[in-house]
Amino acid sequence: MVVFDGLDVSYGDMWGPHRGTTHPTPLSRAVAARRHAAGTAYAVLLSSRERPLALIEKWPRGKWRVYLFDDRSWRMQMIDFKPHPTGMLLAHRSTRWRFSTDRAHASGKWDTQETTTVSADGQIEVQYRTAASGGTATQPSPAMASGRPDARPEPVPVRPSPASVEDFLCSAPEFGDWQVFVPFLAQQGHRSATTVVLTDVSVGEGSGPLRAAGIEQLFSPGTRDTRDGTVAVEPVDAGSLRIPSGRLAVSDPGWISEPRTVAVPPGEYPVTLSLSRTPHRAEVAAARVTFLDAPPRAWEMALRPREDLGLLAEGEFYGVGVDTGTVAFMDATRTVTEEELDEKVFLPLDEAFTVELPGTEPEPNLIAFRAGRGDGSYPVWIGRTDDGQIGCVVVDFLLHPSDDAQ
Template identity: 75%
Template sequence: MIFDSLDVSYGHMWGSHQGTTHPEPLSRTVAERRHAAGMEYSVLLSVRERPMALVERWPRGKWRVYLFDDRSWRMQMIDLTPHHTGMLLVRWNTRWRFSDEREYASGKWEVQETTTVSADGQVEVKSEFAAGPRGASTEPSHARASGPSSDPVRRFATPVEDFLRPAPGFGDWQVFVPFLAQQGHEPATTVVLNDVSVGEGAGPLRATGIEQLFSTGTHDTPDGPAAVEPVDAGLLRITSGQLTVSDPGWVGDDPRTVAVPTGEHPVTLSLLRTTRGANVAAARVTFLDLPPREWEMALRPDEDLGLLSEGQFYGVGVDTGTVAFMDATRTVVEEQLDEGLFIPLDSHFSVELPGTEPEPNLIAFRAGQGDGSYPVWIGRTDGGQVGCVVVDFQLCPADAEE
């Protein structure tokens, strides 16, 4: 296939995704910001909606290139790592052969050939064949601890310059065009790059309908109509002026904190009751009895809203199905978690771990429908003060809340 232009679009990392389009597209602007911040993203090079190469930008200056053939099958993977010359070294080059479309769809290759190059130009080529029933993985050999049977390995030395490529700045995708010839795609003398990425969209997730989550009423949910029931969860004692919102089982893992007034402040849960039962839809700690004028996402110092695409957010990570409000100085004894929190939460929506006054306590509650990441919102008053902090477990679709 001869081509003289390539369409360029951006997205989040595909990982093991086997499709031919971005599952999570990004605008060029957001992708460029992620590049400048050293973050991951992907670049799709295509011709008339046919994928030619997927380029993934990895942390620490690494790149990965997937190449597609004329059938839009992903047939090759090339890993490039930083070299002491300032260029990129084609460190691994893995090719696959599949017996038919069914085997390709299931990721079961018939032959895998991997070329490994050292920093001084020592080359190793290994061809592997599926042993017994074809069930080999498309994971490259350097990423697996063991695999199928293999032919004798060929080793030889060659000038390392043959495997060096310039390290691209953002938009320098011509660097990867020569790789396309390895799948039979022939570039013209001049190849034009056309930006076909998505627009900016509406930007990061916005706080919508938060107040309604704490007002008695009904909402439409994926499980049908649901009744909202605000429930008192007790008083949270803040002594340091810093509120922490965290999974209580992972408090030390860079918790999310907000500067708030000291004192005792009421915690309210929003229960969402459907025919299938009740879940905690949101939790709020109130510091001022004034309606919020605006909502802002609670961010850590190293988080930048400009790096988020449409509908994305930075949030509290949950790995134990539980979130807690607590003072930043409050410590959690791991041995107390099962008896003090997790077992009681099997039969209660919230639990308090008291502290001996005037020490701070901790109020934990179930995290919606389980583990994941959830946005934390700061409600500010007309004077810019923190009126409340809310964790939204996103049980109500945003369009149903507006």
């Protein structure tokens, strides 16, 4: 049990499988507030004397999730909230776990799980599960009620029981109104003073989203010092890309339903790869489509219509997602069959850095290339000339970022 009269408040990205006690990716309060206003996800941590007590996650469509920690700083309970017709939040599902060892907790392997579900009209159903037997029960058995970790519930029919729905309602919080969730900490045995003071201990906003830095150096032959040591930079011609529609698409060729697109003049343009070579290996560090000979004077991140740089934390970016270890430049109207991908893209890339999937002229072709060191997300930069025209588009695989682009 933790007794507290104040809570430290910090912000971060959603935690996912992370089972630590602090944010794996911290956010400033300002970025979290902008995400709240935009209806996008973020997380809030309430701590007392560096001990986490509650992790609050803001989900889309007015939903919230709260994880509660016990006095060992273990996440032992998860409460899901959704909007209720009254305008408040309904704690419609609460899940508690028991873990036998520290190792079991660290890996998320619970021994027993108890889930309480509440309907909008106040009907309650309780379900118990055990990892060892795989069994479930929808009403508490005497053994489980006793708290014995070796209890094995017998399945019984679902019999929802009535309750007062008001007992499961709370206010939908405005940003910063985390006092709403403080009463739920008592469910893990923690006790609060009559007045609880919230103190913001979040990180500063820092330098903002990832900035394009050193992009030109990626395509300048010679040696370069990187965090992996000295590498030789070798620009390589990857062919010409036909873009008859005037919309360049950058995508994993295996997932082209939502490519990152850039409006460019229709035409045929050279594609260049930047190879990063060491005595032991060579990798694709970046890829570029060049539209004008004039050097870029300014760089901007290629964004989709609803993406907002103000929602990004320090060093974050919107980029092209990669799940096949491959990225492609193509016209936005180009389609690819699964057979073409397997035989004419993925297999040839086992032996080469880049491959062209032809199209009968003047139809668009496709130029695919290896994605750095594999799957992940990578920024796409638009280089503009002095008069604001698009001079090039670059995918940076972040193999050796500069000091300004960590």
